[in-house]
Amino acid sequence: MLAGVTLAIAYIIVVISPLLLVMALHLHSPNELLYEIARSFGLSAFAILCLQSVLIARLKWMERPFGMDILSRFHKSIGVFLAIILLSHPPLLALGGGGWSLVTSLEQPWYIWLGRFGLLALVIHVFISVFSSSLGLTFEQWRRIHSILAPLIIVLVLVHSWETGDDLKEMPVRGLWIAFLVVFFAAYAYHKILKPTLLSRHPYRVMEVKQEVHNVWTVKLAPPKGEVLYDYYPGQFHFITFHRGGNLPVEEHHWTISSSPAQKDFISSTIKDSGDFTSTIGLTKPGDEALVQGPFGRFSYVLHPDDKDMVFIAGGIGITPFMGMLRHMRDTKADLRVVVLYANRSEEDIVFRDELAQMEAGERPHLTVVHILSNTETDWPGEKGYVDRNKIERHAGPLDGKAFYVCGPPPMNAAVIETLLDIGVPYNQIRSEIFSL
Amino acid sequence: MRFRRLKIVTTIIILIVLSACVCTALVRKFIIPPEPGKHHGSLDVPRTKTASPSLINVNQEYHSAGLIP
Numbered sequence: 380m381l382a383g384v385t386l387a388i389a390y391i392i393v394v395i396s397p398l399l400l401v402m403a404l405h406l407h408s409p410n411e412l413l414y415e416i417a418r419s420f421g422l423s424a425f426a427i428l429c430l431q432s433v434l435i436a437r438l439k440w441m442e443r444p445f446g447m448d449i450l451s452r453f454h455k456s457i458g459v460f461l462a463i464i465l466l467s468h469p470p471l472l473a474l475g476g477g478g479w480s481l482v483t484s485l486e487q488p489w490y491i492w493l494g495r496f497g498l499l500a501l502v503i504h505v506f507i508s509v510f511s512s513s514l515g516l517t518f519e520q521w522r523r524i525h526s527i528l529a530p531l532i533i534v535l536v537l538v539h540s541w542e543t544g545d546d547l548k549e550m551p552v553r554g555l556w557i558a559f560l561v562v563f564f565a566a567y568a569y570h571k572i573l574k575p576t577l578l579s580r581h582p583y584r585v586m587e588v589k590q591e592v593h594n595v596w597t598v599k600l601a602p603p604k605g606e607v608l609y610d611y612y613p614g615q616f617h618f619i620t621f622h623r624g625g626n627l628p629v630e631e632h633h634w635t636i637s638s639s640p641a642q643k644d645f646i647s648s649t650i651k652d653s654g655d656f657t658s659t660i661g662l663t664k665p666g667d668e669a670l671v672q673g674p675f676g677r678f679s680y681v682l683h684p685d686d687k688d689m690v691f692i693a694g695g696i697g698i699t700p701f702m703g704m705l706r707h708m709r710d711t712k713a714d715l716r717v718v719v720l721y722a723n724r725s726e727e728d729i730v731f732r733d734e735l736a737q738m739e740a741g742e743r744p745h746l747t748v749v750h751i752l753s754n755t756e757t758d759w760p761g762e763k764g765y766v767d768r769n770k771i772e773r774h775a776g777p778l779d780g781k782a783f784y785v786c787g788p789p790p791m792n793a794a795v796i797e798t799l800l801d802i803g804v805p806y807n808q809i810r811s812e813i814f815s816l
Numbered sequence: 817m818r819f820r821r822l823k824i825v826t827t828i829i830i831l832i833v834l835s836a837c838v839c840t841a842l843v844r845k846f847i848i849p850p851e852p853g854k855h856h857g858s859l860d861v862p863r864t865k866t867a868s869p870s871l872i873n874v875n876q877e878y879h880s881a882g883l884i885p
Contacts, residue, residue: 464837
């Protein structure tokens with residue numbers, strides 16, 4: 380908690396540091412107020428822009444207090460805010476006495492045009508990021524565009540502000556700009572070049588590929604020779620890049636770790652064929668190499684030691700973090716009470732069915748598994764339909780002191796969380812994670 | 817819940833940044849006194865056709881103060 384608050388305060392200080400600096404330098408400005416506000420927007424926007432790469436550089440010390448999904452959401456929201464304040468920069472300058480030619484005229488110096496191109500690139504960048512799924516972009520396509528546009532925007536905005544901004548004629552402000560630039564490219568290089576290079580020197584090896592159901596595989600990975608597995612909490616996730624030879628794609632994706640940290644010989648991820656890259660996962664063979672970066676995330680019962688009575692609500696492949704947690708509870712003989720509400724479309728989609736039944740029959744954890752199928756046309760004797768209020772109330776029992784963990788497709792997560800709040804579960808007793816980063 | 821907290825923190829950060837921008841603008845315009853060679857902003861954006869009224873006013877102000885010829 381303290382680390383998170385400290386980082387949030389540090390972020391704010393860094394973002395407003397250009398403003399503090401120009402005030403500390405006693406740089407008076409005689410322009411109209413709107414004009415000045417526009418300039419302040421420009422100054423703090425550059426700081427925000429440079430910090431964007433730090434937020435998503437997968438730095439452990441930054442990820443640990445928040446979780447990758449929270450950092451990723453924050454990065455996205457601040458990106459939208461950034462686009463708004465930079466879009467308002469030219470019209471505010473114009474309204475503040477700069478003249479509308481700044482916005483409308485083609486006869487502008489090259490550095491104004493650089494600013495325009497930078498702004499255009501930023502708007503495209505934000506639009507693509509916010510609407511990537513609606514645009515039909517794959518994760519890899521989106522990431523390639525993101526990796527090219529981000530440094531381009533920084534360079535365009537830097538040169539524009541350096542040439543145009545009167546404040547940038549002051550050496551301390553120039554020094555700050557160079558520092559921001561160094562921070563941006565250091566984080567960018569670490570994330571895109573240095574870390575992948577280091578990982579490639581210590582590849583994991585595929586031990587086993589097991590088909591769980593018709594469209595789900597579990598891939599077991601052994602750590603590099605002579606090395607031990609990294610420590611992780613059950614329910615966390617990692618990034619994997621498979622190197623499988625032939626024409627198989629080499630792409631980095633993130634998957635939940637479905638193995639238990641008590642198991643020290645291997646680490647596994649259970650992967651669903653969801654089209655695009657994952658459709659080739661069944662072609663992965665023992666002996667293939669994999670670059671593994673992790674662990675990340677905060678979706679783990681281990682991080683909530685007061686949770687003794689839990690309800691896990693899973694949708695489809697959302698069972699994987701719960702499987703990691705349940706296996707860990709079993710391996711450590713944890714004296715915990717867990718009800719699993721596991722929703723699937725049909726019977727053949729149920730992953731880990733036998734293992735869940737075995738754990739249910741075991742002593743610890745005290746487990747109850749309720750399968751819910753949405754395909755009501757079958758002669759399934761169990762629960763049918765969706766995870767709704769009625770089913771939660773019937774199976775979860777009294778709500779007092781219970782912690783609810785939710786992991787499934789985003790619409791299901793939203794609906795379940797809304798239902799939980801409706802039936803009186805306090806906010807701080809609901810735990811979820813957004814899996815799409 | 818983490819996401820609710822994220823929304824609150826993001827909103828607070830955005831409001832702080834916006835307030836800081838407005839405060840800086842106010843301080844620079846009304847509180848920090850003009851010093852010779854230290855006035856900023858009037859030449860920020862190239863005016864290709866005519867100088868803005870604020871620029872003209874500043875020049876007149878500085879001229880009458882004997883700061884520029």
